[in-house]
Amino acid sequence: MLTRREALLAAAGLVAAGARAEESPPAGASGGGELLAALPGKKPLIQRAFRPPNFETPLADLVPLYTENAVFFVRYHLPVIPQVETASWQLQIGGPSAQSPLSLSLRELKSSFPHVSLAAVNQCSGNRRGLFSPRVPGVQWASGAIGNALWTGVRLRDVLRKAGVAASAIEVVFNGADTPVLPGTPDFLKSLPIDRALDENTLIAFEMNGQPLPHWNGAPARLIVPGWTGTYWMKHLTDIRVVPAAFDGYWMKSAYRIPTGAFPTARFVSQETPETTPITEMLVNSLITSPAPAARLRRGEPAQLTGKAWDAGSGIAAVEVSVDARRSWHEATLGHDLGRFAWREFQLPLDTSRAGPLEIAVRARSRNGAAQPETLTFNAAGYHDNRVQTVRVEVS
Amino acid sequence: MHLRTRRAGVALTALGAALAMVAFGDASRAAHHTSPAAAATPRTAAAEVTELRAGEGHDLTERSCTICHSVEYIPANAPAMDRAAWQKTIQKMKDRFGAPITDEEAKQILDYLAANYSGKSG
Numbered sequence: 001m002l003t004r005r006e007a008l009l010a011a012a013g014l015v016a017a018g019a020r021a022e023e024s025p026p027a028g029a030s031g032g033g034e035l036l037a038a039l040p041g042k043k044p045l046i047q048r049a050f051r052p053p054n055f056e057t058p059l060a061d062l063v064p065l066y067t068e069n070a071v072f073f074v075r076y077h078l079p080v081i082p083q084v085e086t087a088s089w090q091l092q093i094g095g096p097s098a099q100s101p102l103s104l105s106l107r108e109l110k111s112s113f114p115h116v117s118l119a120a121v122n123q124c125s126g127n128r129r130g131l132f133s134p135r136v137p138g139v140q141w142a143s144g145a146i147g148n149a150l151w152t153g154v155r156l157r158d159v160l161r162k163a164g165v166a167a168s169a170i171e172v173v174f175n176g177a178d179t180p181v182l183p184g185t186p187d188f189l190k191s192l193p194i195d196r197a198l199d200e201n202t203l204i205a206f207e208m209n210g211q212p213l214p215h216w217n218g219a220p221a222r223l224i225v226p227g228w229t230g231t232y233w234m235k236h237l238t239d240i241r242v243v244p245a246a247f248d249g250y251w252m253k254s255a256y257r258i259p260t261g262a263f264p265t266a267r268f269v270s271q272e273t274p275e276t277t278p279i280t281e282m283l284v285n286s287l288i289t290s291p292a293p294a295a296r297l298r299r300g301e302p303a304q305l306t307g308k309a310w311d312a313g314s315g316i317a318a319v320e321v322s323v324d325a326r327r328s329w330h331e332a333t334l335g336h337d338l339g340r341f342a343w344r345e346f347q348l349p350l351d352t353s354r355a356g357p358l359e360i361a362v363r364a365r366s367r368n369g370a371a372q373p374e375t376l377t378f379n380a381a382g383y384h385d386n387r388v389q390t391v392r393v394e395v396s
Numbered sequence: 397m398h399l400r401t402r403r404a405g406v407a408l409t410a411l412g413a414a415l416a417m418v419a420f421g422d423a424s425r426a427a428h429h430t431s432p433a434a435a436a437t438p439r440t441a442a443a444e445v446t447e448l449r450a451g452e453g454h455d456l457t458e459r460s461c462t463i464c465h466s467v468e469y470i471p472a473n474a475p476a477m478d479r480a481a482w483q484k485t486i487q488k489m490k491d492r493f494g495a496p497i498t499d500e501e502a503k504q505i506l507d508y509l510a511a512n513y514s515g516k517s518g
Contacts, residue, residue, distance in 0.1 A: 037442040051466040133403015135476035
């Protein structure tokens with residue numbers, strides 16, 4: 001069914017709304033009809049907001065092991081997003097706890113440090129916020145503010161060491177080229193604890209899936225913080241400051257926070273208060289990519305359940321599937337291991353010998369023992385929904 | 397949903413592209429020239445397509461909010477909002493994000509949003 005808006009747009013030739021409607025998350029999950037539209041250089045994505053651009057990847061585009069650059073989700077906080085000139089771009093590294101501040105061109109960044117490639121999931125902190133009950137304000141993402149890519153760049157710690165990290169360093173603060181319209185709007189800056197910044201897996205990436213970073217995903221260079229939610233993966237990186245105290249910017253002190261102690265994730269001690277603390281790592285989670293919700297399977301024909309499972313870097317130990325409304329569980333076959341920060345494919349043949357409804361549930365378990373829960377740990381910002389997902393299909 | 401198409405017909409595509417230019421500035425222009433894919437599929441170009449419900453305070457609300465963001469956020473968030481939640485949001489926009497609105501304007505915007513976009517249940 002097309003909404004009136006979609007019908008009007010389809011009539012105007014603006015969107016192929018009907019053609020891909022069934023690939024979109026279930027109706028009601030995100031507050032109504034969904035618009036598929038393309039940013040320059042991108043394929044059509046689910047438009048959650050035009051300005052600042054927030055575009056979600058449709059479920060069908062999450063089937064490949066590596067999410068294609070042209071369909072990778074787009075998430076911005078601020079509306080002024082310059083096209084960064086690669087030739088003149090300079091990355092500044094300094095701050096009170098940097099002993100030898102420096103500035104690097106893209107060529108210098110690429111030629112001065114060893115290159116590293118790493119497969120990792122990038123998931124927006126608010127992915128699945130639109131599925132919260134009760135509903136909470138924010139971008140009403142369904143399940144597609146996520147993707148898996150091969151990121152290539154240099155280690156942040158190699159760059160920081162060249163800048164001389166002093167013993168006083170507590171956090172590292174990152175800024176990107178995007179800016180607000182109004183002078184009173186806080187610029188989007190984020191910080192990491194010094195130990196996470198110096199972790200060997202934290203990268204400054206300039207390539208995504210073997211191509212230069214797309215504009216909408218942070219060209220010419222962005223931060224990669226494997227295992228941590230997307231908010232830390234600063235796009236269009238311009239400034240890195242090593243600081244001797246907790247950074248007090250709005251986007252650290254007032255946004256992207258969860259109740260202290262509510263989730264079994266890495267602590268961010270310098271930013272923690274008794275009440276709240278910054279979101280850090282992703283929780284163990286999974287996504288059923290096929291069959292799509294409400295799909296009809298032909299009786300007697302082979303059918304596969306497929307999906308992806310991920311966590312914050314322990315790796316996936318097992319994925320269990322129930323096709324009988326959680327009465328019995330069967331272990332799915334795990335696919336190729338791309339590394340502990342990537343997602344892992346799983347599959348299981350579905351029995352289509354009998355007609356009727358199938359209620360499919362999937363729960364992933366991490367190598368650290370954590371498993372997806374059945375219930376939501378409610379939090380006001382709408383983060384960390386890793387509940388066991390259910391998809392209902394019909395065999396006929 | 398309380399959505400209507402603001403710009404129907406063939407003019408839509410051109411307007412969408414023009415809006416993208418305004419919204420994204422140099423980013424859009426440069427990307428437009430270097431992206432054959434975008435040029436080949438102008439009919440699916442991203443654009444602001446949501447129009448707020450008519451009502452007392454519509455123009456002030458649209459004018460104030462669109463300084464920084466498109467209005468889709470308003471109907472999209474309606475299911476999570478009531479008068480108290482809108483009050484909190486408007487205060488945040490004013491105090492934390494520097495929205496240039498007077499207290500009287502803030503009240504008019506609150507009345508409009510509370511009347512038209514309060515979809516919170518229970």
